[in-house]
Amino acid sequence: QRRVNRAQCPLPAPRPARPAFTDEAVQNLLHKMTGLNLEKVFKSVKKELKPPTYKLMTEAQLQEATRKAIAEAKEKLRMPPVLDEREPIDDVLAEDKILEGTETAKYVFTDLTYSIPHRERFIVVREPSGVLRKASWEERDRMIQIFFPKEGRRVIPPVLFKDEHLVTVFQQDRHEDLLNMCIAQFEPDSPDYIRVHHRTYDDIENHAKYDLLRSTRHFGGMVWYLVNRKKTDGLLIDMLHRDLLDDTTSLITLYHMLHPECPSAQEAKEGNLQGVELIKVFVKTESQKEGYIQLALQAYQEAMATSTAS
Amino acid sequence: ALSAGSRLLKSYRGGHVVIRFALGGCTNRPFFRIVAAHNKRARDGKYLEQLGCLDPLPNAHGEKVAGLNLERLRHWLGCGAQLSRPAEKLLGRCG
Numbered sequence: 498q499r500r501v502n503r504a505q506c507p508l509p510a511p512r513p514a515r516p517a518f519t520d521e522a523v524q525n526l527l528h529k530m531t532g533l534n535l536e537k538v539f540k541s542v543k544k545e546l547k548p549p550t551y552k553l554m555t556e557a558q559l560q561e562a563t564r565k566a567i568a569e570a571k572e573k574l575r576m577p578p579v580l581d582e583r584e585p586i587d588d589v590l591a592e593d594k595i596l597e598g599t600e601t602a603k604y605v606f607t608d609l610t611y612s613i614p615h616r617e618r619f620i621v622v623r624e625p626s627g628v629l630r631k632a633s634w635e636e637r638d639r640m641i642q643i644f645f646p647k648e649g650r651r652v653i654p655p656v657l658f659k660d661e662h663l664v665t666v667f668q669q670d671r672h673e674d675l676l677n678m679c680i681a682q683f684e685p686d687s688p689d690y691i692r693v694h695h696r697t698y699d700d701i702e703n704h705a706k707y708d709l710l711r712s713t714r715h716f717g718g719m720v721w722y723l724v725n726r727k728k729t730d731g732l733l734i735d736m737l738h739r740d741l742l743d744d745t746t747s748l749i750t751l752y753h754m755l756h757p758e759c760p761s762a763q764e765a766k767e768g769n770l771q772g773v774e775l776i777k778v779f780v781k782t783e784s785q786k787e788g789y790i791q792l793a794l795q796a797y798q799e800a801m802a803t804s805t806a807s
Numbered sequence: 808a809l810s811a812g813s814r815l816l817k818s819y820r821g822g823h824v825v826i827r828f829a830l831g832g833c834t835n836r837p838f839f840r841i842v843a844a845h846n847k848r849a850r851d852g853k854y855l856e857q858l859g860c861l862d863p864l865p866n867a868h869g870e871k872v873a874g875l876n877l878e879r880l881r882h883w884l885g886c887g888a889q890l891s892r893p894a895e896k897l898l899g900r901c902g
Binding site: 596605611622636639644 | 868
């Protein structure tokens with residue numbers, strides 16, 4: 498069930514009318530950058546071995562099948578929501594001193610009415626001291642998993658999500674599987690989910706492994722994180738090496754949308770620049786690895802020149 | 808066919824509905840189900856509806872887990888069910 502999305506604002510100064518993760522323009526840009534590598538999206542998950550089925554189709558049917566495959570791929574590439582961390586619940590409902598000392602353990606009461614969404618369930622804890630309080634988020638998640646089990650979730654989060662084990666996963670290059678597991682296990686606004694995602698994105702950026710996530714549904718989240726923290730240089734260089742000019746322009750447009758007060762954004766607005774000019778302005782003002790980006794840009798332009806000449 | 812089926816349906820003279828605990832689970836491992844049943848039924852016998860459960864032993868986090876289907880509880884209490892003493896205590900504890 499989709500939850501309400503709020504903008505992710507890590508910077509301290511409040512800004513008026515910040516574009517949110519769910520804005521149409523932002524989503525379109527992120528979707529374009531994600532790419533649509535059908536081979537990778539429909540990569541076969543390990544199932545029982547079956548001999549491949551062959552179908553004989555006309556041209557029109559083939560186009561129809563391709564269209565349906567693209568629509569399904571779009572559905573699979575829908576980005577999971579990016580939300581702020583949830584605040585801890587700390588609500589005391591009643592304090593009954595009469596009950597103090599009568600019990601030895603906490604009692605956790607869960608409302609099992611089937612038609613209530615999980616967010617609005619009443620999950621209440623009665624402490625041995627007689628205090629009746631609302632359950633914290635971890636307790637809520639555990640109880641909901643016990644009574645309404647969801648596939649792919651465990652009652653106690655696996656040890657894999659601890660920091661020392663995340664390092665092992667990164668060395669095996671299995672970021673995508675890790676992120677899928679994380680989505681299945683945690684709620685999008687839990688601190689664990691956010692911590693694991695940030696750790697993954699940092700690691701990918703440190704080792705420049707952007708291509709691992711390129712055609713998956715995590716790419717948008719990663720780009721959003723990097724742009725908010727202004728660490729887009731590695732991604733730019735990677736895109737230029739792969740000759741993706743449209744993606745570079747959309748990345749820079751997104752950057753300008755999110756940080757409208759930076760000098761490159763203002764220059765771009767004045768001059769209404771497009772394409773290579775936009776990249777040059779951006780590189781001059783914002784990036785830290787100017788040299789690398791200039792080199793990559795030159796290489797790209799030479800490659801374009803030779804390909805158009807030949 | 809009809810006579811065989813109707814003998815299985817027990818109808819009481821003057822019994823009433825109670826909400827009480829039905830004990831289940833293995834040796835040295837009790838587990839209560841909160842159940843709406845007729846007064847005269849066996850403790851673990853056929854009930855009208857299961858309204859929740861209670862695990863009297865604390866789990867790894869030191870909690871005693873209980874679940875209550877509040878909507879159906881309200882329905883049975885509205886129909887005039889009575890509560891057993893431990894059921895009253897439990898509902899009192901959860902407020």
